Amino acid sequence: MEVTPRGALAALFALILLAVTVTAAEAEEPRAPHQVFNQVCAHCHMGDKAVGPPITMKFPESVHKARGDYMRQVVRHGRNAMPAFRHSEISDVELDALLEALMSGEFAPRSTEK
Numbered sequence: 001m002e003v004t005p006r007g008a009l010a011a012l013f014a015l016i017l018l019a020v021t022v023t024a025a026e027a028e029e030p031r032a033p034h035q036v037f038n039q040v041c042a043h044c045h046m047g048d049k050a051v052g053p054p055i056t057m058k059f060p061e062s063v064h065k066a067r068g069d070y071m072r073q074v075v076r077h078g079r080n081a082m083p084a085f086r087h088s089e090i091s092d093v094e095l096d097a098l099l100e101a102l103m104s105g106e107f108a109p110r111s112t113e114k
Helices: 005-027 033-045 061-077 092-103
Strands: none
Touching: 033 092, 061 092
């Protein structure tokens, strides 16, 4: 198969475009945990929705690793009605921060009692 100058130039341009696109995607700032939660999780996991199980309660530190591993598995691969989320939807950095915030109770309902 003969490669024409025009074909070679088109292939080179495609490779450059791909490299720039990948670099730009990697350079994006990760979203904060509350942004990820509000944009992705809250639709089903807020108390008033009753679609997905509650995930905002604080977990004891003794179960952080096991619970975090389980939640990571469910986020990446789905389970029952829970869809899987690709790395392009929730990056590993965002997921790590989200899981830490969830485990520590950052999104837990606040008591209104004084």
